[in-house]
Each structure stands twice: as C-alpha cells, then as structure tokens.
Amino acid sequence: MWKFIVRRLLITSPQIIFLSLLVFVLASFMPGDALTGAIGPDVKAERLAELREELGFNDPWYIQYKDWVAGILQGSLGESFQYKMDVEDLIWQRVINTFWLSLVSVIFIYAIGLPLGILSGRYNDTLLDQLITGYTYIGFATPIFIFGLVALWIFGYILGWFPTGGSVDPGVESGSIEYILSKLQHLLLPGLSIALIGTVSTVQYLRSEIIDTKQKDFILTARAKGASERRVYNRHIFRNSILPIAAFFGYEIINLINGTIFIEQIFSYPGMGQLFLDSIVIRDYTVVTALVLLTGIGAIVGALLSDIILSLVDPRIRIK
Amino acid sequence: MSNPLLEIKNLKTSFRIGEEYYAAVDDVSLNVNENEVLAIVGESGSGKSALAFSVMGLHNRAKIEGEINFKGRNIANIPTKEMNKFRGNELSMIFQDPLTALNPLMEVGRQIDEVLILHNKNMPKSKRKKYIIELLERVEIPRPQHVYNQFPHELSGGMRQRVIIAIAIANQPELLIADEPTTALDVTIQAQILDLIRELKDDLGSGVILITHDLGVVAEMADRVAVMYAGEIVEVADVDTLFSDPQHPYTRSLLSSIPLLDDVQDKLHVIHGIVPSLKNLPRTGCRFSSRIPWMDEDVHEENPELSEVSPGHFVRCTCYKHFYFPDENKEEQDHDTTKS
Numbered sequence: 001m002w003k004f005i006v007r008r009l010l011i012t013s014p015q016i017i018f019l020s021l022l023v024f025v026l027a028s029f030m031p032g033d034a035l036t037g038a039i040g041p042d043v044k045a046e047r048l049a050e051l052r053e054e055l056g057f058n059d060p061w062y063i064q065y066k067d068w069v070a071g072i073l074q075g076s077l078g079e080s081f082q083y084k085m086d087v088e089d090l091i092w093q094r095v096i097n098t099f100w101l102s103l104v105s106v107i108f109i110y111a112i113g114l115p116l117g118i119l120s121g122r123y124n125d126t127l128l129d130q131l132i133t134g135y136t137y138i139g140f141a142t143p144i145f146i147f148g149l150v151a152l153w154i155f156g157y158i159l160g161w162f163p164t165g166g167s168v169d170p171g172v173e174s175g176s177i178e179y180i181l182s183k184l185q186h187l188l189l190p191g192l193s194i195a196l197i198g199t200v201s202t203v204q205y206l207r208s209e210i211i212d213t214k215q216k217d218f219i220l221t222a223r224a225k226g227a228s229e230r231r232v233y234n235r236h237i238f239r240n241s242i243l244p245i246a247a248f249f250g251y252e253i254i255n256l257i258n259g260t261i262f263i264e265q266i267f268s269y270p271g272m273g274q275l276f277l278d279s280i281v282i283r284d285y286t287v288v289t290a291l292v293l294l295t296g297i298g299a300i301v302g303a304l305l306s307d308i309i310l311s312l313v314d315p316r317i318r319i320k
Numbered sequence: 321m322s323n324p325l326l327e328i329k330n331l332k333t334s335f336r337i338g339e340e341y342y343a344a345v346d347d348v349s350l351n352v353n354e355n356e357v358l359a360i361v362g363e364s365g366s367g368k369s370a371l372a373f374s375v376m377g378l379h380n381r382a383k384i385e386g387e388i389n390f391k392g393r394n395i396a397n398i399p400t401k402e403m404n405k406f407r408g409n410e411l412s413m414i415f416q417d418p419l420t421a422l423n424p425l426m427e428v429g430r431q432i433d434e435v436l437i438l439h440n441k442n443m444p445k446s447k448r449k450k451y452i453i454e455l456l457e458r459v460e461i462p463r464p465q466h467v468y469n470q471f472p473h474e475l476s477g478g479m480r481q482r483v484i485i486a487i488a489i490a491n492q493p494e495l496l497i498a499d500e501p502t503t504a505l506d507v508t509i510q511a512q513i514l515d516l517i518r519e520l521k522d523d524l525g526s527g528v529i530l531i532t533h534d535l536g537v538v539a540e541m542a543d544r545v546a547v548m549y550a551g552e553i554v555e556v557a558d559v560d561t562l563f564s565d566p567q568h569p570y571t572r573s574l575l576s577s578i579p580l581l582d583d584v585q586d587k588l589h590v591i592h593g594i595v596p597s598l599k600n601l602p603r604t605g606c607r608f609s610s611r612i613p614w615m616d617e618d619v620h621e622e623n624p625e626l627s628e629v630s631p632g633h634f635v636r637c638t639c640y641k642h643f644y645f646p647d648e649n650k651e652e653q654d655h656d657t658t659k660s
C-alpha cells in the first residue's frame with residue numbers, strides 16, 4: 001500500500017518538473033518581459049538594457065530557469081506590476097476564496113450527481129431515466145458561462161434571492177456568524193451553477209457504470225443466493241459502480257478549475273479564476289505564470305489523489 | 321417411487337425480441353429425483369441455460385409458462401420475495417465462469433457469509449465464521465483461514481470455482497444446478513471439480529442438474545441424460561442406454577463426433593451447421609430436419625412428440641428410425657423393423 005503511494009509520488013515529481021519547464025517556456029514566449037509594463041514610457045532604452053542585464057534577463061535560459069525555480073522554492077513568485085505587491089501575497093486570499101467555492105461546488109456536484117446517476121442507472125429506459133438523461137444532454141450542451149449568466153440574472157437580479165457579486169457583504173465583522181453566513185450566501189449561487197453543469201458527467205458515468213454492473217455475473221450469483229433486490233443493489237451494484245466515481249474525484253479538481261474561471265468572472269467573485277482573466281487582459285505576466293503553475297500543480301495533485309483513492313478502495317489495485 | 325424432487329411440466333420460456341416472444345425453451349418436461357444427477361447436453365444455443373435460469377427464477381424479462389414443481393410446489397412465476405427463500409437455500413446454482421461470478425470487491429469469506437446471513441438469521445457471527453472455514457475445507461481449499469480474507473482476484477480459477485461451490489452448498493441444497501461448471505477450467509482442474517461435485521451430491525443426497533456439452537463429463541457423472549436441441553428435449557434416457565443405444569439423429573451425431581481412442585471408428589461424423597437463432601428457429605415439424613438435409617422429408621413426423629421406445633427412454637420424431645449418416649449411403653431399414 002505505502003509502496004504504491006510512494007511510487008506514485010515519485011512519478012509525480014518529474015511531472016511537476018516538466019510542468020514548470022513548460023510554464024517557463026510559455027512565459028518566455030509572451031511578448032515583452034516583466035519590465036515592459038512596470039516601467040514608465042519615459043525611461044531611456046539604455047537604462048532598460050542596463051536593468052535587463054542587472055535582473056538577469058540576458059542570461060541563458062537555464063540560468064533564468066534555475067533562478068526562477070529557486071525563487072519559487074523560497075516562496076517568491078515574483079511581483080505583480082498591476083497590484084505592486086508580491087504575487088504570493090496577492091494570490092493567497094484568492095486561493096482561499098476559490099477553495100471555498102470549489103468545496104461548495106464539489107458538495108453540490110455529488111449531492112446532485114449521485115442520486116440522479118443511481119436512479120437513472122437503476123431504472124434505465126424508464127421515463128425517469130429519460131428525464132435525467134435529457135438533463136445531462138442539456139447540461140453538456142450548455143456552456144457554463146451562459147448558464148452562470150442566466151442564473152445570475154434570474155436568481156440574483158430578478159428574484160433577488162442571492163447577492164450578485166463579491167465573496168462577502170462589506171462591513172460584516174470577520175469571523176462572526178454573520179460573516180460566515182454571508183460568505184455562504186455568496187457561495188451558493190456560483191457553487192450551484194458550477195455543480196448543475198459540472199455534475200452531468202458524474203450522472204452519466206454513474207448511470208452507465210450501474211447499467212454495466214447490473215449485468216455482471218456476480219450479480220447473478222448474489223441473486224442466486226436469495227438476496228433481495230434491495231440488497232443486490234446496495235451491497236453489490238452500487239458499491240461496485242461508485243468505485244470509478246470515487247476514483248474520478250481527483251480529476252474533478254481539473255473540472256472545477258475550468259468552472260471557477262468563468263463563474264468567478266461572472267459573479268465578480270474574488271478568486272483565482274477572476275484574477276487569472278484580469279491578469280491576462282492587462283498582461284500581468286508574473287501573476288498569469290504563477291496561476292498557471294499553481295493550477296497545473298492542482299491538476300497533477302488531483303490525478304495523484306484519484307490514484308490513491310482508487311488504490312484504497314479497490315483491492316485489485318492494492319499492492320502489498 | 322415417490323414424488324420427484326423437481327418436476328418440470330410443459331415449460332416454455334420465451335424472450336421478447338422486438339414485438340414478439342420467441343421460445344428458447346419449448347414445452348420441456350423433465351424430472352429430477354433426489355440423489356440423482358441429470359445431465360442436460362446440447363450445443364450452444366440449445367436453451368440449456370435458459371432452462372436452468374427458469375428453474376432458479378433468474379430471468380428478468382422472460383415469459384415463463386408451464387409448471388416447475390419443486391418438492392410439490394409450483395415455483396414458476398412466484399414473487400421474487402418467495403423465490404428468495406428457495407434460492408441459495410434449498411435450490412442453488414453454480415455458474416459457468418468462476419472468474420466473473422464473484423464480487424471483485426468482497427472478501428471470499430464475506431461472500432460465503434452472505435448466503436448464511438440470508439437464510440440463517442439467528443446464527444451468530446462466530447459460528448458462521450467457523451462454519452465457513454469448514455466449508456472451505458470441505459471444498460478442499462488449502463489454508464482456509466487465509467483464504468477467508470482474500471479477494472477473488474488473489475485466487476486461481478479452480479479455487480474460485482471451489483468458493484462458488486462452497487456458496488452453493490452452504491445451506492445444504494436439495495437441488496443443485498451446475499451450468500457448465502468446468503467449461504472455463506483446464507482439464508486437470510475440471511476432473512477435480514467434478515469429483516468434488518459428485519462427492520458433495522453423495523453426501524447431501526441432493527438432486528443435481530448438470531449442464532454440459534461435454535459427453536465425457538456426462539459419461540462420468542450422470543445417472544440420466546436429457547439431450548436438448550433448439551429448445552426441445554429430443555431424447556431422454558439413463559446414461560448407459562444413451563451411450564449404448566442412442567436413437568435420435570442428434571444424439572447419434574453428438575456421440576459419433578467424439579473421437580474414440582481405440583479407433584474402432586474409421587471416421588468422425590460431424591453434423592454441419594449450428595443451432596439456428598431464436599428468431600429463425602423452425603417452430604413446426606422436426607427442428608433437426610434442417611441439419612440432416614440428405615434425409616427424406618417424409619421420415620419426419622408432422623408434430624413430433626417424445627415417445628417411449630423402451631422403459632425410461634424417450635425419443636422425439638420418427639426420423640430416428642430411418643437415420644443414416646450421409647457417407648454410409650444405406651438406409652438403416654433393419655433398425656426400423658426392430659424398433660417399432
């Protein structure tokens with residue numbers, strides 16, 4: 001078991017190194033450099049060249065890469081020229097906001113997806129199943145930003161049930177009950193928007209897993225033992241069908257990163273996604289690079305998590 | 321003789337294909353007695369499994385007509401809840417493929433435990449565990465304590481089939497149905513598993529329905545044999561009679577297609593073709609006639625029925641009286657006169 005996890009972790013490190021190289025190379029292709037935006041238009045070209053030399057921009061790429069990585073390892077992601085502050089400080093609060101949004105979304109994704117998937121798999125080809133499947137098709141076809149916009153318009157502006165932006169009401173005292181409730185209130189609509197679209201793959205996946213498991217031979221064995229329909233479903237079919245879903249959990253993180261980018265923008269929710277889009281528009285490259293690196297690592301960790309979960313729940317993968 | 325343990329009467333099991341129902345088991349009547357092994361043989365697609373599943377009530381979308389009397393009670397079409405009292409208890413089944421018949425996510429011990437829990441509500445856990453270990457020993461699994469906690473994928477095919485047998489016999493069934501229990505196993509393991517099934521049968525005195533298409537297995541295991549073709553029983557006889565005096569053309573071709581070691585035959589007779597699919601099955605006349613096209617049309621009965629040619633020996637359709645293999649080129653007229 002531990003051997004498996006250690007081995008899996010070992011595979012992860014080259015992945016992260018590769019990712020960092022990729023991000024570095026892409027960043028170096030971006031037009032201009034960190035000085036382009038940071039320095040006023042009246043600075044002389046000679047002075048710029050001097051600065052570039054001083055800051056090491058003329059060094060060979062591997063030296064630059066080494067310096068960059070060394071900086072990251074010491075906790076420095078560079079400076080945002082837009083906010084005139086260290087990127088790590090800038091990102092930190094956003095990461096926390098995005099974390100809460102993702103958590104709420106994940107809870108909704110499973111709260112919606114598991115029951116729908118189970119129902120539609122168990123009663124496949126009934127009217128109920130057709131309704132649920134119909135929903136998943138619509139969900140697949142609807143871009144999340146359109147869905148988010150419509151949800152914001154209806155429930156935020158027209159009905160006024162939810163706040164239309166921000167992550168917390170201004171003026172509530174941090175740490176108080178009202179603060180937490182206000183945060184939660186700000187999370188519900190964007191979280192639900194992500195979940196209603198994001199859960200459709202879970203529903204479809206679970207449905208087809210259940211339909212598949214239903215006709216496995218060991219289900220016949222269970223029936224031949226005299227197990228009731230309920231027992232057959234609870235002990236044999238669901239357990240065996242949810243397994244791949246559990247394994248999918250880590251990949252859900254990648255899914256969420258996609259979702260939050262748009263939704264945060266639409267709901268003016270101050271998270272990483274919003275910062276990312278803003279930074280691209282104003283060419284705040286240090287921030288963009290840092291965010292790409294971070295989400296990349298998030299995705300790799302997600303995949304790692306999936307494998308570990310799978311190895312925990314599936315005895316066939318457990319390695320002793 | 322007293323009532324048979326299982327009495328199947330005019331059983332017809334039909335599957336829906338498109339808008340219509342097609343019978344995969346057509347008007348089958350059979351008995352199984354206590355302490356008796358009835359073998360059902362026939363090619364792939366002849367309806368053997370469909371018959372076994374009907375007895376177990378395991379078809380979920382089939383139309384079942386006729387009677388399945390188990391210990392005097394008709395269990396055809398009874399509610400699942402009622403059926404569940406029989407299944408795994410007095411009536412149990414062993415499936416063909418041991419590699420897929422066990423839940424991959426459950427320890428072997430728990431899978432056997434389930435059938436105990438279901439039918440022995442009051443048996444305490446410690447007692448169940450002890451009994452499961454005994455069962456594992458009974459089916460000759462080495463290191464039962466260890467295997468108890470193992471997952472199916474950690475066991476070989478033969479071991480898994482033993483576990484499945486342990487599940488099937490856990491509650492001392494009165495009728496055991498084994499649907500090609502050794503087809504997926506290699507030859508040495510096959511023999512061991514068959515030995516085991518026979519021993520258990522002798523111990524428990526259960527009736528056994530053994531489904532196979534291996535005539536070697538039949539010769540070794542069966543007391544009586546029913547030969548099935550295209551959903552119908554074409555011949556029933558005790559095992560010695562069937563091998564020494566087969567009547568129906570289908571039985572005879574099955575038998576003559578096994579190579580004999582002592583080489584008395586100079587030629588193997590292989591009947592060409594396969595069992596037609598359900599939709600294309602001839603529903604009138606002799607269903608086997610299309611496989612013996614060299615024979616005259618009018619040797620077949622119009623509505624072939626099973627007739628008793630000697631005590632306990634039944635054959636369907638009159639064509640058996642005239643049957644000959646195509647390359648022999650002579651009608652077996654002598655046969656005709658002696659038998660009718």
Ligand SMILES: Nc1ncnc2c1ncn2[C@@H]1O[C@H](COP(=O)(O)OP(=O)(O)OP(=O)(O)O)[C@@H](O)[C@H]1O
Nearest residue numbers: 335336344363364365366367368369370371597598
């Ligand atoms: N659930 C089903 N729905 C439709 N047709 C079926 C179903 N089960 C079996 N059949 C058909 O019924 C016929 C008999 O099938 P069955 O499985 O009983 O054959 P078998 O004698 O057990 O063959 P094998 O030796 O391959 O196991 C076949 O034509 C098969 O295609």
Ligand SMILES: [Mg+2]
Nearest residue numbers: 368369370499
């Ligand atoms: Mg079969």
